[in-house]
Amino acid sequence: MPPTFVSQLFNSIADAGRELLDLRGGRKSSEDIKSYCRDLLTQKGEASGMALARDVVVAWNELNDAEKLDFLAFLEAEMSPDQAKIETAVAAYHKEPTLDNYRTLSTVIEAPRQELMRRINFAPGGTAAIVAMRKFLLENLKAHPELKAVDHDLKHLLSSWFNRGFLSLERISWRTPAAVLEKLIEYEAVHEIDGWEDLRRRLDRDRRCFAFFHPALPDEPLIFVEVALVKGLAPAIPPLLSREGKRGDPAKADTAIFYSISNCQDGLKGISFGNFLIKQVVAELSAELPNLKHFATLSPIPGFMRWLNSVNEATAGLHFRDIAKVREVLADPEWHTKPELAEKIREPLEQLCAHYLINEKSGRRPLDPVTRFHLGNGARLEQLNWLGDTSPNGMQQSAGLLVNYYYSQKDIEKNHEAYANEQRVVASSALQALAKSARK
Structure with missing residues (x-):
């Protein structure tokens, strides 16, 4: 799509700001992204601020992976809240809980990187750059858990900017x-x-x-x-x-x-x-x-096979002989093309899958992520579909099983409330019967 009027306007303002910065002896475009960020947080002028924000966006897009990690570490180390200021503000508020002390406390608690991101967001392409920053951060968060606070702040801002x-x-x-x-x-x-x-x-x-x-x-x-x-x-x-x-x-x-x-x-x-x-x-x-x-x-059941492969004899209430029989057949990669093998495990496999969808939990909520999503939206578990997806991915995830989640217009809100408030899994009587049959 062609650039919008607003983006063209922002670019023209940034161009004017770039000229002002250059006339003031500002840094050239090859300067370090950290310097741009420090200047951006102290810049008062709209045009010069937008120019610096655009410089940050351009610089981010040119960084290699090692440089991106270094920049995220900079956001964690230099753009975090000042602990001494927080302690002083907390003490002042405890001593005198006035509106001014509350405002001071709110200000010092917020990490400076949040205001930095708000300013970057004004630049043409700023939103996309911040989304890209978080994508890169999430890809590296497991190896760099010290960046969790940076992720928390980025998610907080993006949740506001991308609300419904x-x-x-x-x-x-x-x-x-x-x-x-x-x-x-x-x-x-x-x-x-x-x-x-x-x-x-x-x-x-x-x-x-x-x-x-x-x-x-x-x-x-x-x-x-x-x-x-x-x-x-x-x-x-x-x-x-x-x-x-x-x-x-x-x-x-x-x-x-x-x-x-x-x-x-x-x-x-x-x-x-x-x-x-x-x-x-x-x-x-x-x-x-x-x-x-x-x-x-017509939904996948992405966690079913992973769960089935992890079940052991200590799992309370399940017919473990049926699980062993199912696993023996599933070991043949072509089992679904052989009617006698498929029919041998259809009943126990459907029973185990119904049990998984209805009874297996992560905390108080269903273990399966797709189930959590649809029940949270007000659907009910309706029916299993035998060999509904025999693609390699479908077989690997759920042995070819698919499930229908049904959205009844008159029951959506009622089902949502039941799940949100009571973690109740709303399911058809047929699926409930299957799940019951999986237990002793």
């Missing part, structure tokens, strides 16, 4: 600019898009795709959902992804199947958009196609 009020929902079609369509191919995280013809099928008349965008990143989808308009709950992925299948009539469909939801920006990890996305897409589809009566997902 700033996002716009847009339908993606074949007429959407190619720059955005290319990003769908790049970011699809559930079912890989195999080139332009595959994408064209996913944007056909009986399909829908919606994405959230932020005004600071106009060509970058934040999250997108792919929808198939069909009759009844879809039990398998291949028919939905087939390029040769018959195109359906959206006016005759009664069900919208959300078969892929992909987060696009790694730098925004931990900032949830999906709950707003699903609810708004349900509203959009209901307005466009009043014939739609059912809204459900």
Whole structure:
């Protein structure tokens, strides 16, 4: 997309500021990024401040990985709160809890790097640079845990800047600019898009795709959902992804199947958009196609096989002989192509999967991340689908099993409250029966 009027205006202001800095004997563009940051925090002028912010963005984009780590270490060491000032402010507030002392305490508690990031954010490309900083930080956080405080501050700021009020929902079609369509191919995280013809099928008349965008990143989808308009709950992925299948009539469909939801920006990890996305897409589809009566997902179960491989005989209540039998069959990589083997383990495998989805917990919440996501959005666990995804990824994650999460418009908020307040796993009677059968 062409530059917006606002971005052009900001660039012109930054250009003017750059001239002022140069006339004052300011540093040249090759100066160290840390120097730009120190100056940016002390700069009062709008134009010169924007010029310095742009210099920081340009410098960040030119750093190699070692230099980026060094810069993040600088943010941790030099841009952290002053402990002595905090202690003085705390003592003053305890002694006299006035508004002025409260304001002083609030000011000194905040890390200077937060104000630095706010100023960088004013530069053209500033938001994208900060998202890229956090992406790089997250990729290296395990090896550098001392940077956790920097990550905390970046996430805090990005959560504010990317709240739902700033996002716009847009339908993606074949007429959407190619720059955005290319990003769908790049970011699809559930079912890989195999080139332009595959994408064209996913944007056909009986399909829908919606994405959230932020005004600071106009060509970058934040999250997108792919929808198939069909009759009844879809039990398998291949028919939905087939390029040769018959195109359906959206006016005759009664069900919208959300078969892929992909987060696009790694730098925004931990900032949830999906709950707003699903609810708004349900509203959009209901307005466009009043014939739609059912809204459900066809979802992966990414943690199931990892859990199944870790279960031991000490796991309370499970039929361990069934687990051993299942594992023996799963050891054959072609088991799903052999009907006698598949039928041998279908019942125990479905029982174990239902148990996993409903009963296995991380703390008080479901162990499976996709389950946590959809239950938190007000869905209910509806049904398991045998060999719904026999792709290599589907077999590795969940032995080919998929699950439908059902979004009942009249029950969404009730289900959400039950999960949020009581951590209750809302599931159909059929799935509850399967889970019960997995236990002694």
